[in-house]
Amino acid sequence: MAEQVWINMGPQHPMTHGLWNLRVKLDGDTIVDADPEMGYLHRGVEKLCEVRNYLKPIVLMDRLCYVSSLTWAHVYCKAVENLMDIEPPPRGKYLNVIACELQRMASHGMWLAAFLADLGLLTGFLYSLRERELVLDLLQLMTGQRMNQNYPRPGGVHNDLPPGFEDEVRRVFRYLRRQYKGYKKFLEDSPTFLMRTQGVGVLRKEDAINYGVTGPNLRGSGARVDLRELDPYDVYDELDFEPVVYEEGDTYARYKVRFGEFFESMRIIEQALDRLPQGPFRIKTPKRAEGEGYARTEDPRGEALIYIIGDGSDRPYRVKIRSPIFVTLSALPMMLRGHRIADVASVTGGIDVCVGEIDK
Amino acid sequence: MVLEAYYPVAIFVLIAISFPFMTYLATRLLREDNPTPLKQTTYECGEVPEGEANVQFNFQYYLFAIMFIVFDVAAIFIILFALIYRDFLALDSLAMTMMAFFILIMTAATLYSLKKEEVYTV
Amino acid sequence: MSGHLVDLFGGSNAIAVFLITIINFILRGIGSLPLFGFLNPLADWLGTEPVVTSIAWLIAITIMITWAAALHLLTFIWLERKLVARLQDRRGPMITLRKDRYIGGTGYLQQIADALKLIQKENITPKAADPWMFHIAPAFLISTTIVVLVALPFSEGFVVANVPAGLLFILAAFSLAPLAILLAGWAQNNKYAMIGGMRAAAMMMSYEIPMILAVIAVVVLAGSLNPIEIVNQQSQLSILAPLAAIGIANWYIIPQFLGFFIFLLAMLAEQERIPFDFPEAEEEVVHGWLVEYGGMRFGMVYGFKWLRTFVAAALVALLFLGGWHGPVLPQEIWFILKIYFVFFIFIWISWSVPRIRIDQILNIGWRKLIPLGLFNIFLAVLVVHANAQGWI
Numbered sequence: 001m002a003e004q005v006w007i008n009m010g011p012q013h014p015m016t017h018g019l020w021n022l023r024v025k026l027d028g029d030t031i032v033d034a035d036p037e038m039g040y041l042h043r044g045v046e047k048l049c050e051v052r053n054y055l056k057p058i059v060l061m062d063r064l065c066y067v068s069s070l071t072w073a074h075v076y077c078k079a080v081e082n083l084m085d086i087e088p089p090p091r092g093k094y095l096n097v098i099a100c101e102l103q104r105m106a107s108h109g110m111w112l113a114a115f116l117a118d119l120g121l122l123t124g125f126l127y128s129l130r131e132r133e134l135v136l137d138l139l140q141l142m143t144g145q146r147m148n149q150n151y152p153r154p155g156g157v158h159n160d161l162p163p164g165f166e167d168e169v170r171r172v173f174r175y176l177r178r179q180y181k182g183y184k185k186f187l188e189d190s191p192t193f194l195m196r197t198q199g200v201g202v203l204r205k206e207d208a209i210n211y212g213v214t215g216p217n218l219r220g221s222g223a224r225v226d227l228r229e230l231d232p233y234d235v236y237d238e239l240d241f242e243p244v245v246y247e248e249g250d251t252y253a254r255y256k257v258r259f260g261e262f263f264e265s266m267r268i269i270e271q272a273l274d275r276l277p278q279g280p281f282r283i284k285t286p287k288r289a290e291g292e293g294y295a296r297t298e299d300p301r302g303e304a305l306i307y308i309i310g311d312g313s314d315r316p317y318r319v320k321i322r323s324p325i326f327v328t329l330s331a332l333p334m335m336l337r338g339h340r341i342a343d344v345a346s347v348t349g350g351i352d353v354c355v356g357e358i359d360k
Numbered sequence: 361m362v363l364e365a366y367y368p369v370a371i372f373v374l375i376a377i378s379f380p381f382m383t384y385l386a387t388r389l390l391r392e393d394n395p396t397p398l399k400q401t402t403y404e405c406g407e408v409p410e411g412e413a414n415v416q417f418n419f420q421y422y423l424f425a426i427m428f429i430v431f432d433v434a435a436i437f438i439i440l441f442a443l444i445y446r447d448f449l450a451l452d453s454l455a456m457t458m459m460a461f462f463i464l465i466m467t468a469a470t471l472y473s474l475k476k477e478e479v480y481t482v
Numbered sequence: 483m484s485g486h487l488v489d490l491f492g493g494s495n496a497i498a499v500f501l502i503t504i505i506n507f508i509l510r511g512i513g514s515l516p517l518f519g520f521l522n523p524l525a526d527w528l529g530t531e532p533v534v535t536s537i538a539w540l541i542a543i544t545i546m547i548t549w550a551a552a553l554h555l556l557t558f559i560w561l562e563r564k565l566v567a568r569l570q571d572r573r574g575p576m577i578t579l580r581k582d583r584y585i586g587g588t589g590y591l592q593q594i595a596d597a598l599k600l601i602q603k604e605n606i607t608p609k610a611a612d613p614w615m616f617h618i619a620p621a622f623l624i625s626t627t628i629v630v631l632v633a634l635p636f637s638e639g640f641v642v643a644n645v646p647a648g649l650l651f652i653l654a655a656f657s658l659a660p661l662a663i664l665l666a667g668w669a670q671n672n673k674y675a676m677i678g679g680m681r682a683a684a685m686m687m688s689y690e691i692p693m694i695l696a697v698i699a700v701v702v703l704a705g706s707l708n709p710i711e712i713v714n715q716q717s718q719l720s721i722l723a724p725l726a727a728i729g730i731a732n733w734y735i736i737p738q739f740l741g742f743f744i745f746l747l748a749m750l751a752e753q754e755r756i757p758f759d760f761p762e763a764e765e766e767v768v769h770g771w772l773v774e775y776g777g778m779r780f781g782m783v784y785g786f787k788w789l790r791t792f793v794a795a796a797l798v799a800l801l802f803l804g805g806w807h808g809p810v811l812p813q814e815i816w817f818i819l820k821i822y823f824v825f826f827i828f829i830w831i832s833w834s835v836p837r838i839r840i841d842q843i844l845n846i847g848w849r850k851l852i853p854l855g856l857f858n859i860f861l862a863v864l865v866v867h868a869n870a871q872g873w874i
Contacts, residue, residue: 003415007673008407015765021407028418029677029840118765120756120837126570192757192835195842341677342839345765368539368643369651372632375543379628380621380782387601387778400609402672403773412610413673421684424844428687431852435694438859439650439707442698446705446866456867463856470852 018355083293092156156282215302600781678770688847695855713805
């Protein structure tokens with residue numbers, strides 16, 4: 001009888017994209033069991049928020065996920081708005097939507113890069129990072145920053161659009177559409193890519209729902225759950241878009257969902273730019289708040305939820321962050337069992353792990 | 361004598377074997393050695409490894425290995441055939457027919473053994 | 483059809499005779515003095531024919547190793563880095579020695595800088611590892627790779643040993659690498675290395691047989707195992723000569739396109755290039771069997787990967803692309819051009835596809851490549867038979 005061994009894939013492993021440890025029990029080349037271990041990157045963001053006034057945690061939220069900073073700041077601002085019971089002006093809402101969708105594109109671009117690198121395709125990694133650079137340029141044009149934008153505010157956004165932004169967006173999107181169509185062909189016509197992704201890490205719809213998987217991973221399993229459509233925040237109910245849903249539940253379906261969302265995001269941004277109303281982009285907010293407020297948004301990785309309790313002071317009494325990927329990782333052992341060790345990279349790359357938000 | 365042609369090969373093999381060891385010696389002069397217990401631990405992504413790695417490994421491709429041995433022997437047989445075919449057997453249709461028959465048997469055997477043992481589901 | 487520039491053994495012999503003449507002159511000069519008379523028999527012995535031949539072989543071997551391992555190995559590493567950089571929209575290494583700027587050069591010095599760095603690095607042997615096997619395994623890999631050069635011809639004259647079964651020798655020495663990898667993987671007592679070594683062994687079972695079958699088809703056409711003989715067969719117009727007008731008379735890629743394809747895949751696997759680099763898959767088993775090696779042990783193994791690439795490209799050119807045959811230019815130049823062309827194909831393939839899985843390569847190897855390879859042998863037999871019967 002051959003022995004089964006536990007092997008640590010992480011924290012210092014090229015597959016992990018950050019500091020986390022996936023302990024894998026191997027029988028030969030086959031995975032018998034898996035056990036994700038977290039906590040290498042814990043910074044205590046929730047606790048840190050409690051000693052800052054309501055405006056300052058935005059920078060902390062920016063650093064929550066290093067790939068998708070802006071969406072976390074956005075969901076925090078939404079929660080504070082709900083707590084303070086204020087309504088941002090329409091232009092602020094539209095700008096938030098544009099910024100969040102740009103961030104989603106950048107995040108999915110980074111995901112594609114990391115995913116392809118996990119599969120051993122370093123050329124795809126660099127191509128995807130190259131196109132992501134243009135999206136980051138747009139974000140920089142809009143917010144002044146490339147990584148930690150610090151852009152959303154309770155009651156609107158930090159600054160208005162720069163002149164000429166719209167033309168720049170359309171120019172870049174024309175280029176990106178052409179490029180990404182090429183990449184789609186490049187990947188989906190490649191038998192090697194299909195061999196590595198199809199039928200790997202299958203997550204059935206029921207399991208996905210039971211494990212609390214959200215976002216693109218859930219939509220890749222065939223559930224049409226998109227908070228932008230189900231529980232519209234900001235101005236998503238005024239915009240015309242279609243959640244990307246695929247039935248198969250394997251890595252390939254998750255890849256297709258994210259690839260489709262990239263194009264959907266471009267559509268949303270163009271519509272938002274068309275309908276962008278004039279007027280103020282930010283209103284003044286009170287300093288103190290009492291009661292409860294929560295907001296949930298469709299993060300690039302799933303359902304991001306922030307829950308805040310205010311005790312009447314200028315600081316939150318308690319902040320709770322629900323990290324979508326933390327929940328999704330609980331389904332990882334189930335997805336990995338019975339696969340080979342080579343598929344670990346394909347599966348974890350496919351669910352788009354971001355350790356910053358997992359460990360908070 | 362035929363083996364005379366292999367005389368430089370023997371010299372070459374000796375040189376090739378000594379080459380890496382000479383490099384080892386040369387690098388020994390140029391580098392410093394300062395082993396510490398921490399450096400000498402086994403690398404497992406920064407964690408302490410659980411148990412030994414030299415365990416009885418479940419080699420799942422064992423059936424492929426057996427078939428590999430069989431095929432290696434068969435390949436040697438075909439090499440002998442190939443070596444003389446062009447100059448001695450090419451005019452003989454029987455040789456070609458026999459070869460075709462042999463190849464057919466080998467193909468069928470491969471496919472049958474793969475199917476029979478279901479090695480690709482292992 | 484053009485001649486060859488280099489006559490390796492003749493040149494080496496001339497050098498050896500020249501050196502021995504000088505040494506003998508000195509020895510006899512000293513030997514004429516009293517008390518040093520014992521040097522005269524030594525000078526006589528040096529002048530005998532076997533000694534001269536042996537020294538000529540040594541010189542030939544040195545030239546060959548320098549030519550392949552120093553010149554082309556470095557060029558291959560540089561070229562791969564540069565070409566991949568262009569493929570990936572980067573610039574690649576640009577290090578230069580000029581004082582006024584540190585980048586902007588061709589970057590050819592990068593490999594030398596890397597080697598100098600690796601030479602100075604400490605060699606760490608893990609406590610848990612088996613120290614002897616740990617050190618012998620990479621040496622074994624490097625030795626078997628160098629040994630290939632003895633029978634590898636670069637033209638009719640540029641070959642160390644023209645042995646009758648040269649092709650078999652090359653393939654035998656070339657295929658020993660998985661054993662070294664398995665040894666290294668076991669010796670390190672590291673789980674990643676263990677998996678990497680086992681993967682190397684499993685992978686070998688998938689591509690060795692198709693590779694041998696593709697070679698057998700060529701042997702059927704050429705009727706010889708001598709690489710020089712195989713190449714010279716490809717200059718004759720006996721079997722298929724549709725493209726004789728443009729100089730690629732009878733390259734075996736034309737009757738043997740299937741074999742060329744199989745052999746190219748097998749050679750990609752043999753070098754552990756990206757679609758088949760399971761033993762050292764970075765994202766799966768960190769660096770696989772190389773994980774505990776540091777310093778020059780790692781550096782040599784890593785660098786000699788390109789020597790294996792060089793040999794693989796040379797084999798493809800030798801067996802299927804007509805070796806050194808081509809119009810106008812000398813043989814050596816043609817052969818090097820073809821080697822670099824094949825190398826370019828290798829780079830192009832390996833940087834545009836993701837890595838596949840070990841069970842998938844086994845399935846492809848056994849279910850597709852082996853039946854195809856057998857069919858390919860039959861095709862070769864058919865072509866030779868038809869040719870002998872005068873049908874073509």
